[in-house]
Amino acid sequence: MSFGRDDVLLRVENLEKHFEVDEGWIASLLQSVSGGEPDYVHAVDGVSFEVRRGETLGLAGESGCGKTTTGMSLVKLHEPTGGDISYNDKRLSEVDKAGMAEFRQNAQMIFQDPFESLNPRMTVYDTVAEPLRIHDIRNETARVQRALEFAELLPAEQYYDQYPHELSGGQRQRVAIARALVLDPDFIVADEPVSMLDVSLRAGVLALLERMTEEFGLSVVYISHDLSLLRHMCDRLAIMYMGKIVEKGPTDRVIENPQHPYTQALINAVPVPEPDIGRERVELQGEVGDVIDVPSGCRFKDRCPEYIGDVCDGAIPPLERKSDIEGEREHEREVACHLYESAEGHDPYAEVDGDGTAAEAGAGGDAERASADD
């Protein structure tokens, strides 16, 4: 690997975010009376990956798979319920106030809907200048002007006093990008940055995002369900399903030679503008599983076209390197599926045949497993 350990900007270790289903004091009162355990939505359930300096990572998956929750946890909009995020080798759960302020200054987010992500009662200037005021950075006007110019809102002065409702969708997203850039961040989470824009405007905003990555040396985490966009923008790709990463690797390898059955189905669903192209259609049956009462074993087993029996029911497939996938750069790819042989010596069949471990692999065993992994 050409990157050393020092180049890792952000390391996500076993990140978990569970949301309690019934909140409020009546629910908790009832629970304490009945003695029942509260239900949790397992939005993100043990996700590990790292983002290197200057790298673009794509998070893909269908709606509800936890990719947005992961992105929001990355910029600390959610407090994770388990696992941790390290920034510059400092654990975010342990940093002091100054460390947190430094992280806030270096981690920014671009939201999906530019109509919602700008305060309707704030002018463009105030919106972009706000992060500077929060962090008490001087040369406000010059920085705002630079950021707007970089976002190709020219001439910048003309936009200062405009309100969001006076701007088009594309211009708003550019303002949002300028706001994210004005603090000179190290990494940005872009949550479906162009999905709400007109198709004609997407190319322009995408070009801007690309320029931002190249010229700033920014690390960007793109969250999208649009695989063709991610293929265009990202160095590496992680596919998520029901709160877990099922496949991770260099973008071109994952797209051209998908290994996990879910990735294969996902890539198969991307339309190809060629009527005569002959390809085998893999259509997924059924619905996404229950994220409250998580199924045991592999979470994809009920919809999986390659279901191979007890091992899928009993053992949770860990995300690991596989020894029997042929091709270049395969050592960088990790897959969570029992179809392939582990390169790390993990034997899922032992788990199923062994006594009682299979039962533990269900929802109740999650906490123990997480602590065992540490």
Added chain:
Amino acid sequence: MAQEERTTQSIFTDVEDRTSSEEINKWERTTRLWRETLREHWGLLTDELSVKLSMLVVALFVLVAIFAPWIATNPPLQRQYQTEDGILIAKWVEPSILGGNSEYILGTTAQGFDIFSQLVYGTRAALLVGLIAAVFTAGIGTMVGLVAGYYGGTVDDALMRIVDFLYGMPLLPTVIILVALLGPSLWNIILAVIILQWRATARVIRSQALSLRERPFVKAAQVAGASDWHIISRHLAPNVLPLSFLYGSFAIAWAILTEAGVSFIGLGDPNTVSWGTMLQASRAYSALQFGAWWWFVPPGVCIGLLVISGFLIGRGYEEITNPKLQ
């Protein structure tokens, strides 16, 4: 900033060299933007004839209240005449505008007070009650609503249970208890009105804050590291301000009506002249039975005019806050 030096390609690398003369004057800018917003709202508000007329009426009352000592022909609580033996008798003078043979424009009450002067000074009480109650109703309600809605959880629960409790408090018993404890005065009525009115504002503002805090622009501010107070004051408050103005303008009308009602049943301040106490006195001396309608019609008309104007202005403002009504 160590981070910045490491990233050599930053677009801000030479930004420090720029002179600060380009820095925009913050105050100048803020006042200019406020002026623009206010002008825009004013334009929308005065677009409608009913709102224009209502504003004219309110302005008139305000002028009367300010210049009351110059407009009133006599002190409002000074008897204009007494019987020779000093015993007060129920006798009123007919108004001069109806051809009555006297110097009193609207006649006098049975106690010998000049009705016109009472009416003029009553404007002061009405506007005082209305404005103070409105400011506090909107202010307390907005603050409580924003805090409850933004923080949620236990804070929200606690504040909303207080609001629930206040919703269970009826108007008259509350006023009676306050008057019994603190003695009859205009301020106790204002206090009671405030205590009983901020609950509705708090509820509505809380519901707004609940939805606003989930909006991505609030999340963006959180990502940038904004403090809770920063988000409440810069992002939530400006977005609920039109709504609190709306509730404030309705509160004016309600407070005036409440004061009149409370005074009418005799819980008002006997040392202050208000339209409500005028009505109460006219009832006590059976003005209606004796046909002395000039005693109770003027204060009734004034209350009606001011309250209707308040509601119409509120209604006009509602159209600004909720464009769907237009």
